Amino acid sequence: MPEQTPLDLPEGDPFGPHNLPYGVFSLADERDRRVGVRLGSHVLDAGAAAHALGSPYASLLAQPSLAPLLAAGRQTWRDVRRALTAWVTVPAHREVVEPLFEPLSAVRLHLPFDVADYVDFYASENHATNLGRLFRPDSEPLLPNWKHLPVGYHGRAGTVVVSGTDVVRPSGQRKAPYATEPTFGPSTKLDIETEIGFVVGAPSELGTPVPLSGFRDHVFGLCLLNDWSARDIQPWEQVPLGPHTAKSFATSVSAWVTPLEALDAARVAPPVRDVQPLPYLDDTKAEEPGGYDIRITVALNGEVISEPPFAGMYWTGAQMLAHMTVAGASLRTGDLYGSGTISGPERRQRGSLIELTWNGAEALALASGERRFLVDGDEVTMTAWAPGPDGTKVGLGSVSGRIRAAV
Template identity: 60%
Template sequence: MSTAETTWVEGAAGSGFDVDHLPYGVFTRHDDRPRIGVRIGDRVLDAAAAAPPARLAPYLEAPTLDLLMGAGRTTWTAVRAWLSGLLTDAAGADRVRPHLHPLDDVTLLLPFTVADYVDFYASLDHASNVGRIFRPDAEPLLPNWRHLPVAYHGRAGTVVVSGTDVRRPHGQLKGPADDAPSYGPSARLDIEAEVGFVVGVPTRLGDPVPTSAFAEHVFGVVLLNDWSARDVQAWEYVPLGPFLGKSFATSISAWVTPLAALDPVRVPLPEQDPPPLPYLKVEEPAGYDLALEVVVNGEVVTRPPYRTQYWGPAQMLAHLTVNGASLRTGDLFASGTVSGPEAGERGSFLELSWGGREPWTVGGEERTFLCDGDEVVLRATAGALSLGEVRGRISPPPVPDSSSSGHFHAP
């Protein structure tokens, strides 16, 4: 698809959602059935209604992206070429225009079925900051960190689409001075600004995926917010790592940016020392230059740069499957918190407040972690492209129901 092509869709040319982007989503209108949509400017194209070629129609008539994602790179390329032609051929504009809907007139849904969710820890700056916060008198990085992409296995069933409220979770809490744990709502609710990668083509159990096959299996990219209850996490994570402090909600964008759309912003990874083992070696460039923003209640509070990530997504996928673990269509793996070397580039409030000891300011108020009612929005650009945002608002925790011991209801 040539970047010189110009769309006839009013207001789309030169926007972050021009024809060189064309992210996929799933939407409804007037309680209609879910339909696959393609964003162009501030409009959504009903892909199936636009009469795709017979060979592509089944993939675009489905109620989720699952079938298209599993079809493979040849089909992905063909669909993008058809869409590009449709939206740049002014002669056919009158036929297509009725199938373009204003973004504000549609309801966006989770665009694919999340099969598995794995979250990595791939930022050198984030891992170093966390190490300094919790182990100030020791080496920030643990011995394995520079040898493999560290990760934890998350909860696919709690991945939610942008715009879904996030309820403050309950859990076991134990401060350093407490004799025993207590139970209650998290007081250190945090975000993690991340980039997620969506698997399309599955593999058989026992077949590792080499770094060179990354683009054959990964369909696209979403922004991702890995909400984190830091006080719950601190008590539970030894010795097996994050569990309930992470599994209550993970928000992703409603729009999946095709991997091919990010080719212009590929960049080399930072120097990896020591050199990775052979199965983790990559052909450069293997990183992406994405500029993220974290917005709290309408105010930008930090700008994490994805280009500084130590481990690249092809390495994450290779490590995820090196033991023979199979891939499924809809597998989601994330970068972990994206942070840069500067104070204004930290992608979590744990870092921004330096463990809760150095408050940051939003709206003239000092904060360490999130308050009920706060709205967090993650945004990112990739050159001229704008990735679909991730939005979530914190709602209060449930309260005990006095009529039924141990049960809870919404306040």
């Protein structure tokens, strides 16, 4: 029986040639970073492959970051993806390409692009309703604006970190409802937010809004995102201008960016809306459905605690992009925007601990002990997949982080 190679994948591998997500890696004994493409449990040195095969994209892929590829635009994204697919599927390329793979276990993965700006949204009706019931029990759970626009805030791009980076417990001001003055100290309600991140490639001009139809022209791909949150710091500081230090200490993203084209089979219609959006957000006549059927699994210390469904998000990525730019804000290569916490209608589908434990009132019974919020040493890992062509699955790279004690 012939020896198995990186090109010989087991049937049903979610990281097959139909996927080909992009990342940046370095070898254990080298500092040089290079663009890589994942195939199964290996990573292809994309720049080296392009050079060896005489590709016109050699200089674009022989970079220490995805930024040049992101900036190149939609037609180049398509052309490079077709070339990569051929390199890993056409037998004539096998002899050249096989030696250019490295096992994932032998490489170090890096943040694949420099984050230009970071915006986080609040697009799940189930999540927004749950938090409204928790914090405004005597009022309507959704505020009046929520079904008219994608609510969001501008976050801190400089604290976006790649999967596997430890997260130091933040400290800050906290004020209990019964207290007269705030106190200072490490957060006692450290939480997760299960999200999908949208990675912007092609920039836009200042003063020119991006319409719904421009989503594919500007968004390169998707990644998994965990927007860590300090729930005891957040309510005291966010009035009246929104989240600040409670969410600025760390946001983790997966090391792999899945191109939009790999997720075409996962497109689904968003939920039926009971409030008619204004024209710039009205997607009822869009050429393709705006949602994505992405199934996410959240594990705490290896034990599954939630399975949030992305298909149920009220606002789509295209609508978030349109609202983010409607006042004239320009897009920059490397902009990242998050969906906000993904939660479904069932308890097992809630994408944050504040929902899963109802703000600490209902502890999770785990093998590692009861949890209301995260304790030092806890590790959270999120994985996901989406339907692919011909019954395949498209894997999204996992995102994980371990909590370290406050400094």
